[in-house]
Amino acid sequence: MRSTWVWSMAVLALLAAACGSGADIEVADVWGRPSPSVATNGAFYMVITNNTEVADHLVAASSPACAAAELHESMMNDGVMGMAQVGPAGIEIPANGQTTLEVGGLHVMCIDKQAEFVAGERFDVTLEFENAGTVEVQAEIKES
Amino acid sequence: MTDTFAPEAEQPPSRRWLGLFLLLVPLLIAGLVFWWGFNRSQPHQFSGSVIQGLSAAPDFTLSSDRGPVSLSDYAGKVVMIYFGYTFCPDVCPTTLADAAAAVDSLSEDDAEDVQLIFVTIDPARDTADRIGEYVRHFDDRFVGLTGTEEEIGSVATLYGIYYRAGEGSEATGYLMEHTATLLVIDQAGNLKIVIPFGVEADAIASDLEYMLR
Ligand SMILES: [Cu+2]
Secondary structure (H helix, E strand, O other): OHHHHHHHHHHHHHHHHHHOOOOOEEEEEEEEOOEOOOOOOEEEEEEEEEOOOOOEEEEEEEOOOEEEEEEEEEEEEOOEEEEEEOOOOOEEEOOOOEEEEOOOOEEEEEEEEOOOEOOOOEEEEEEEEOOOEEEEEEEEEOOO | OHHHHHHHHHOOHHHHHHHHHHHHHHHHHHHHHHHHHHHHHOOOOOOOEEOOOOOEOOOOEEEEEOEEEEHHHHOOOEEEEEEEOOOOOOHHHHHHHHHHHHHHOOOHHHHHOEEEEEEEOOOOOOOHHHHHHHHHHHOOOOEEEEOOHHHHHHHHHHOOOOEEEEOOOOOOOOEEEEEOOEEEEOOOOEEEEEEOOOOOHHHHHHHHHHHHO
């Protein structure tokens, strides 16, 4: 009985290792749109995966490409499009789940661009998670 | 009895294939012609809401970095009007990029008959120089317009566009809330379709192509 249990645990561990890189938080497809230099601000989008059993929250972001960065959400109210900072809890990444920051929705708002957002350019972005701590990623500037 | 069947049985396989081919080709052509005719008889599905009846788009004049611009300067063209602001990092540049890709996908003749006008709803920050450079980044045929608060307000009202300054942070200052639709005026000068945010370039292009037919 005992050895069956040990074996199944070993198999599960192997499967888990094969399925993911194992990081608690994985961030993919980080990108931003090219914009003219007269456009003061930019936005970064990405897909965040939480591989842990508890919900995590993206609570802050920063980048040398931005004088300041805020977590924002664009939303439609009665047909009027607005944009606002998310609440102090940040952006939730559900346990064993995924949150997508995308056009017309959640985004990292890059305030007062410090660099040219030209296609092909890459910028370092530092993400701060409540549980997972600091995660460094790179945003690619591209059309979509 | 077996003699009557002999010639067919002895027919080389290549000739039998030829017979099948000769039978299938006309069928295929008939099918294609039918499909083409059927498609053409289908009404075009616009990507936005269609304004029924004639609704003449009211004329207006605002400022660009290349002098005053009136809607009537583009009489005879399909005109897309969008109200937005350069401070907007998400919704406005996405719409402009989609509109630019749509115009880009048209034939040269069609593209010449299309004009995009971007009107700022944030004239305090968007000077004529800024808005001009901003829209030309997306397509150098695009025109960006600004004016006084009163001028912008009255044009927005004419087109049923709502906007207001909302609270921002210390870093952003105020942020605008605005109706984020793309208004399309046909070649006869009537407001024809209202395209909501999020419609992609190929759908916009197919609307433009249809309106230019
Ligand atoms: Cu934002």
